[in-house]
Each structure stands twice: as structure tokens, then as C-alpha cells.
Amino acid sequence: MNFWQHLPRPIVGLSPMDGVTDACFRSVIASHGRPDVTFTEFTHVHDVCRAPEIHLETLRYSEIERPIVAQLYGNDPELFYLAAQAVCELGFDGLDINMGCPSKSVAASGSGAGLIRTPELARSLIQAAKRGIDDWAGGQTLEQGGFKPARVEVFERMNRQRGAQPVSRRETLPVSVKTRLGYESVTVEAWVEQLLMEQPTVISLHGRTLKQMYRGAADWSAIARAASLVRGTGTLLLGNGDIQCLDDISRRVGETGVDGVLVGRGVLGAPWFFRPKELVRGQASSERGPESGLSLSTVSLDERFAVLLEHAKQFVEIFGHKQFYRMRKHLGWYCKGFPHAASLRSQMVRVSSVEELQSILKAFHIRPQSGVVLPYDESVDMAETLASRCS
Ligand SMILES: Cc1cc2nc3c(=O)[nH]c(=O)nc-3n(C[C@H](O)[C@H](O)[C@H](O)COP(=O)(O)O)c2cc1C
Structure with a gap:
């Protein structure tokens, strides 16, 4: 066995x-x-x-x-x-x-x-x-x-x-x-x-x-x-x-x-x-429900960015700061399927440190548009991303 x-x-x-x-x-x-x-x-x-x-x-x-x-x-x-x-x-x-x-x-x-x-x-x-x-x-x-x-x-x-x-x-x-x-x-x-x-x-x-x-x-x-x-x-x-x-x-x-x-x-x-x-x-998932953090089909932007940041921090811990350029492609992949993802992605391919990443994400939070401060669009979730991938 x-x-x-x-x-x-x-x-x-x-x-x-x-x-x-x-x-x-x-x-x-x-x-x-x-x-x-x-x-x-x-x-x-x-x-x-x-x-x-x-x-x-x-x-x-x-x-x-x-x-x-x-x-x-x-x-x-x-x-x-x-x-x-x-x-x-x-x-x-x-x-x-x-x-x-x-x-x-x-x-x-x-x-x-x-x-x-x-x-x-x-x-x-x-x-x-x-x-x-x-x-x-x-x-x-x-x-x-x-x-x-x-x-x-x-x-x-x-x-x-x-x-x-x-x-x-x-x-x-x-x-x-x-x-x-x-x-x-x-x-x-x-x-x-x-x-x-x-x-x-x-x-x-x-x-x-x-x-x-x-x-x-x-x-x-x-x-x-x-x-x-x-x-x-x-x-x-x-x-x-x-x-x-x-x-x-x-x-x-x-x-x-x-x-x-x-x-x-x-x-x-x-x-x-x-x-x-x-x-x-075909089983009922024990991971189902709001208590599961990243729930079944929805991953909010907040959660997505939290995982992205955790990934970047862990990367530096394991491979060191000098290797951070290897992390850029991952950062780009996280930025898809939500409004203004493309502009965020273009910044991700140049980012060189966790600190820089944090300030980019912070700026994205309070992104001004037409003079209005926009909150996250929580309605855009993983389900939408998955649906677009499957079409
Ligand atoms: C960037 C990249 C690196 C890969 N490296 C390996 C590898 O080291 N070993 C391997 O068996 N297959 C490798 N593959 C092939 C994948 O494991 C997989 O067979 C292929 O991407 C098709 O599956 P997918 O359509 O789900 O991606 C790689 C694929 C990609 C895109």
C-alpha cells in the first residue's frame, strides 16, 4: 500500500x-x-x-x-x-x-x-x-x-x-x-x-x-x-x-x-x-460557509490581496529579498477579474519589495476616480473569475 x-x-x-x-x-x-x-x-x-x-x-x-x-x-x-x-x-x-x-x-x-x-x-x-x-x-x-x-x-x-x-x-x-x-x-x-x-x-x-x-x-x-x-x-x-x-x-x-x-x-x-x-x-463540503475564510466560490478583493501579500512575505522569507523579481509574475496573476485589474497589474510587474507592494495596494484602496474615492468592489468575486475562465 x-x-x-x-x-x-x-x-x-x-x-x-x-x-x-x-x-x-x-x-x-x-x-x-x-x-x-x-x-x-x-x-x-x-x-x-x-x-x-x-x-x-x-x-x-x-x-x-x-x-x-x-x-x-x-x-x-x-x-x-x-x-x-x-x-x-x-x-x-x-x-x-x-x-x-x-x-x-x-x-x-x-x-x-x-x-x-x-x-x-x-x-x-x-x-x-x-x-x-x-x-x-x-x-x-x-x-x-x-x-x-x-x-x-x-x-x-x-x-x-x-x-x-x-x-x-x-x-x-x-x-x-x-x-x-x-x-x-x-x-x-x-x-x-x-x-x-x-x-x-x-x-x-x-x-x-x-x-x-x-x-x-x-x-x-x-x-x-x-x-x-x-x-x-x-x-x-x-x-x-x-x-x-x-x-x-x-x-x-x-x-x-x-x-x-x-x-x-x-x-x-x-x-x-x-x-x-x-x-x-459529490460530498457536502465541510469547508462550506462564511467561517471558512475563502468561502466556496467567492474570494473578495480584500481576501485576494491578503493572500497575495502573505505570498509575497513568505517568498522573501524563503528565497530572500534579492530574488523578489521572481515573485512579480505571481503578483500579476493575482490581478485579474476585477475593475482596474489591468492598471494594478502593470504596477505589479515592476514592484521590488513587500513595502512597495503594500503601498501600491493601499493606494488602490483609495483610488480616486472622477474626484470620488472608490471603495473596493466587493461584488466582483472568484465566481466571476472562474466563470470567465470557463467560457
Ligand atoms: C510554466 C510551466 C512550467 C511547467 N513545468 C513543468 C514541470 O516542471 N514538470 C512537468 O511535468 N510539467 C510541467 N509543466 C506542464 C504542466 O504540469 C501541465 O502538464 C501543463 O501546463 C498542462 O496542464 P494545465 O493546462 O492544467 O496547465 C509546466 C507548465 C508550465 C505552464
Whole structure:
């Protein structure tokens, strides 16, 4: 048994997004609307094993994000064997192999979605990761597994920084794969059959080919075909692509028979996205009602700005003031779907500190227009934003 088996159905998870779903944004999401499962941004197996410590930033996480799965990419089985042991040592709940990244720098070297063209190699990466996990669970130390003592110290420091207890029981971790429908054209049946030979615990399927990148609409009919192939094999299938609201989740799960979905871009500027997810399961949500803070479908401007500010403060705490420019895109994403959002957004892309952010928000509160001081328009809420996304 692993954590995937205990998740409610349909599973509603946060999709990994490099440069977006960092430890800070994920922790804001976890505290405002916890997804059923969370993935880290992808990390190259070489960076896990050998690169300067700064490259391990993508493997930082906090306990409230659990269950959390580390996503790795690369094309070297030996490095996957090593890195899988590190993922265990760092206390993750699962290991995911990226076989879907379409970017030239990744796919052209045969990693990410490039692996769709080399199914034998893709399978050997899964085998190597599983071997690393089994050896670690069997009691092998990282040094015995091939790590230098200095690297082991780095992992120990990361665990201490997280406040983690030393591992008391070594258990095997589930290995999953996140991929696309094909390389140039949709070859999902043949590709999924290859993956199933290695019995990954989960396959997450983005409904586009590598060639499509992010263009066009995700092909959920192809995801449905994969779902019927996977049914009964013991592997779970998560569909992914263009989910913008809870209605999309119910509809896609109903149409395709997937075990769940991953949501990526729908969460940008909306860390409360997952809050009402119980509704998708047809249950009365215990989070319903005014006492829940960010209530079911309405997020007022006051609340939106409070979360935005909290996100910015937490970002500085985690990554430091010098990195604040990385926060700007998030600030912009929060500013949509309400009057004068565009003008606020244009200021957000230039903001350099929490203090500056606070004064911009304060000025927005008392924004003079035609000589009149306007209060917030509380009537514009998240429901409207979601509705516009879904149209
Ligand atoms: C900025 C950005 C970064 C991404 N980084 C990753 C990544 O690190 N690993 C991964 O498997 N997918 C990555 N993806 C793909 C998403 O996880 C997801 O599959 C894709 O965006 C489609 O889902 P969506 O329509 O819900 O966004 C990224 C997507 C975006 C937009």
C-alpha cells in the first residue's frame, strides 16, 4: 500500500510547473486549499547527485504539502538509481519521472518528452529508480549507494532545515510518470503500453503531443482511450490539460473514466483553487460557509490581496529579498477579474519589495476616480473569475 491508494477519488492534484510551483507557492496553496497530491518542479538527476547545492532548491518543501512527490528528469539510468535514493532520504512520499517536458533544452537531449521516442530507455529509467528505492528501503546507506559524504551532509542539512525527524522506518516509494500523448503525433496507446510494462503506480497524461507544446486544446478523447487501456492494470491514470474550474474536473472525469486530474495553469493567481474540491466528489463540503475564510466560490478583493501579500512575505522569507523579481509574475496573476485589474497589474510587474507592494495596494484602496474615492468592489468575486475562465 502507498499513499496513492489512500487518496479520495477522483484525485485532484497540483501539476508541477517549473519556475511557478516553488516551495513558497505550494505552501500558500496548501494553506488555502490543499490539493490531494503535490509535485515539486522538475529537478535534473545530475543536479540531485552532483551539482552545486543551489540546484537543490527545487527539492525544498514543507510538511504541510504532504503528500508530496519529487519530480526528476534526465536520461541516465545510473543517475536515476542514485537520485532515487536521495528522494527517499529527503522524505518525499513518491518519485515522479518527467517524460513530458517539450522544451528544446530538455527533449532534444533525449530527456522529458524526448523519451517518448526511446521507450526502452524510458523503461530502464523506471527500473533504475525502482532499484534505487528498493536498495535504500533494504537498508543501504547513501554512501554505500554511491554518494560522497559531502553530498549526504547536504541532504541531512535539508532535512534539518525542514524540521524533519530522522527516518525511523524505511519504506519503498511509489514511482510515477508524467508524460504526453506522443512526440510528433498521438501515439498514446503504444506509448502507454510500454510504460505499463514497468507498472508505474500512476501515469499522469497531458493531452497534447510534444510537437503541440501548449498550443491547441488538450485532447481528452485520447486521454479517455488511455484510461480504458490502464483500467484494471493496477496503475492509476490522471488526466491533465486546460482544467480551469471545478466543473471541468467533474466533466472530464465523467467523460473519460480517469482516476483523477492534475491542474496546472488554472491555479495561477488562485491558490484557493482546490478549496472546494470536495464538491467534485459529490460530498457536502465541510469547508462550506462564511467561517471558512475563502468561502466556496467567492474570494473578495480584500481576501485576494491578503493572500497575495502573505505570498509575497513568505517568498522573501524563503528565497530572500534579492530574488523578489521572481515573485512579480505571481503578483500579476493575482490581478485579474476585477475593475482596474489591468492598471494594478502593470504596477505589479515592476514592484521590488513587500513595502512597495503594500503601498501600491493601499493606494488602490483609495483610488480616486472622477474626484470620488472608490471603495473596493466587493461584488466582483472568484465566481466571476472562474466563470470567465470557463467560457
Ligand atoms: C510554466 C510551466 C512550467 C511547467 N513545468 C513543468 C514541470 O516542471 N514538470 C512537468 O511535468 N510539467 C510541467 N509543466 C506542464 C504542466 O504540469 C501541465 O502538464 C501543463 O501546463 C498542462 O496542464 P494545465 O493546462 O492544467 O496547465 C509546466 C507548465 C508550465 C505552464
